[in-house]
Amino acid sequence: MVFRILHSFRLLGIALDGTPRRGLALNLAMKKNAIYLDYNATTPVDSQVFAAMEPYFKDLFGNPSSASHQWGWTAESAVQKARNQVARLIGAAPQEIYFTSGATEANNWALFGLITKIKAENPNAPIHILSSNAEHSSVLQTLKMAQALGVEVDFVPVDSTGRVAVSDVKKLLKPHTKLLSFIWVNNEVGTLNPISELVELAKENKIYLHTDGTQAVGKIPVDVQNIEVDLLSFSAHKIYGPKGVGVLYIRSKNPKVQINAHIMGGGQERGLRSGTLNVPGIVGMGKAAEIASEILVSENERQEKLRSYFCDLLKSEIPEAQINGHPTERAANTLNIYLPDYHPSQSLGGLQNLGVSAGSACASGSVSLSHVLKAMGKSEAHIESSIRVSMGRETTQEEIQEAIAILKKLSTAKETSVFN
Numbered sequence: 300m301v302f303r304i305l306h307s308f309r310l311l312g313i314a315l316d317g318t319p320r321r322g323l324a325l326n327l328a329m330k331k332n333a334i335y336l337d338y339n340a341t342t343p344v345d346s347q348v349f350a351a352m353e354p355y356f357k358d359l360f361g362n363p364s365s366a367s368h369q370w371g372w373t374a375e376s377a378v379q380k381a382r383n384q385v386a387r388l389i390g391a392a393p394q395e396i397y398f399t400s401g402a403t404e405a406n407n408w409a410l411f412g413l414i415t416k417i418k419a420e421n422p423n424a425p426i427h428i429l430s431s432n433a434e435h436s437s438v439l440q441t442l443k444m445a446q447a448l449g450v451e452v453d454f455v456p457v458d459s460t461g462r463v464a465v466s467d468v469k470k471l472l473k474p475h476t477k478l479l480s481f482i483w484v485n486n487e488v489g490t491l492n493p494i495s496e497l498v499e500l501a502k503e504n505k506i507y508l509h510t511d512g513t514q515a516v517g518k519i520p521v522d523v524q525n526i527e528v529d530l531l532s533f534s535a536h537k538i539y540g541p542k543g544v545g546v547l548y549i550r551s552k553n554p555k556v557q558i559n560a561h562i563m564g565g566g567q568e569r570g571l572r573s574g575t576l577n578v579p580g581i582v583g584m585g586k587a588a589e590i591a592s593e594i595l596v597s598e599n600e601r602q603e604k605l606r607s608y609f610c611d612l613l614k615s616e617i618p619e620a621q622i623n624g625h626p627t628e629r630a631a632n633t634l635n636i637y638l639p640d641y642h643p644s645q646s647l648g649g650l651q652n653l654g655v656s657a658g659s660a661c662a663s664g665s666v667s668l669s670h671v672l673k674a675m676g677k678s679e680a681h682i683e684s685s686i687r688v689s690m691g692r693e694t695t696q697e698e699i700q701e702a703i704a705i706l707k708k709l710s711t712a713k714e715t716s717v718f719n
């Protein structure tokens with residue numbers, strides 16, 4: 300009996316002291332020759348980022364809130380360095396950067412922080428918010444909760460490319476509209492919203508503008524001096540930083556944006572976001588931001604070329620394939636592809652060696668159809684046969700050739716369903 304238990308532990312890759320056995324963990328992690336094209340879901344941590352983080356798990360373990368000794372001061376100065384690095388990436392001032400646990404939290408906070416601030420000042424003031432039906436679920440669900448609590452929210456329909464029209468937003472403005480919240484780069488199809496024009500509209504009408512910039516920051520130039528958004532959310536793990544760290548940028552002048560705290564406690568992050576700071580994570584986010592600032596332009600150009608290569612090869616190998624999204628207003632790394640002859644239920648396991656996403660990775664685990672493609676007016680059959688390919692710094696032409704060969708097999712294989 301004891302032997303059997305020990306044996307099953309070994310099979311699970313768990314050493315007797317409870318730690319996973321390294322070899323097996325790596326085998327489970329990924330197969331040889333597998334191609335990862337799901338960089339919008341997450342990116343690997345850059346090795347320079349990892350090296351920068353490492354000391355802060357061990358020797359430099361201090362709490363930045365410990366103001367009375369060197370352990371605390373060291374941690375505090377590492378956080379300040381990271382704040383400067385992140386600020387530089389988006390043209391902000393360091394004191395406008397607030398660290399969070401990710402973009403989900405930053406989105407929740409931006410929206411509820413503003414709503415509760417307005418309500419605290421004037422409990423009877425009506426609040427109207429405009430957003431779109433193609434937002435990330437961390438915006439959609441937060442706004443649905445706000446609606447349930449009495450906030451008026453209108454979700455502007457996007458067009459067939461996933462983009463909102465400024466004229467549609469304008470038509471829906473009300474005297475008590477307080478906030479516009481629109482995603483900058485759509486995570487599922489890569490379409491860019493006209494954020495610059497939306498900022499102008501918001502300014503003309505003295506409304507705040509929040510944007511979910513998770514797929515924009517570090518990928519396309521984002522400069523809050525140039526495109527004057529009021530609130531901007533983003534995340535470290537989309538830019539080769541660690542998971543579990545993000546940022547909410549809050550404009551401090553022209554205008555000074557004031558929102559309420561949403562996590563109360565010890566008063567970290569200038570009293571607005573309490574909780575002991577995740578120092579290694581924040582250091583990693585800083586380093587990731589520094590690297591992104593350096594290579595953004597060249598990497599963007601490289602990925603533009605790769606995308607053209609992908610599209611040309613796709614056209615010649617799978618002529619019936621179509622691209623979902625905007626033909627020109629789009630991020631370089633994202634391609635959402637409709638493969639008419641690809642039916643996931645008939646190709647179970649077919650994507651095993653190809654790390655792409657059907658719909659949004661954040662929504663996977665549930666089998667719901669992509670709400671973004673639905674918002675773009677696509678049919679159920681079209682959505683089921685669509686996949687998202689998102690490239691990254693490690694993507695090569697050879698990988699693209701192999702990926703297209705796999706997609707070709709998938710879209711031509713008329714396998715019988717395993718349920719037959």
Ligand code: PMP
Pocket residue numbers: 339340400401402403404435437482484485486511513514533534535536543544545661
């Ligand atoms: N917004 C967008 C556009 C995203 O792509 C994601 C990640 N899928 C998020 C928000 C959530 O980010 P995080 O994982 O940092 O909470």
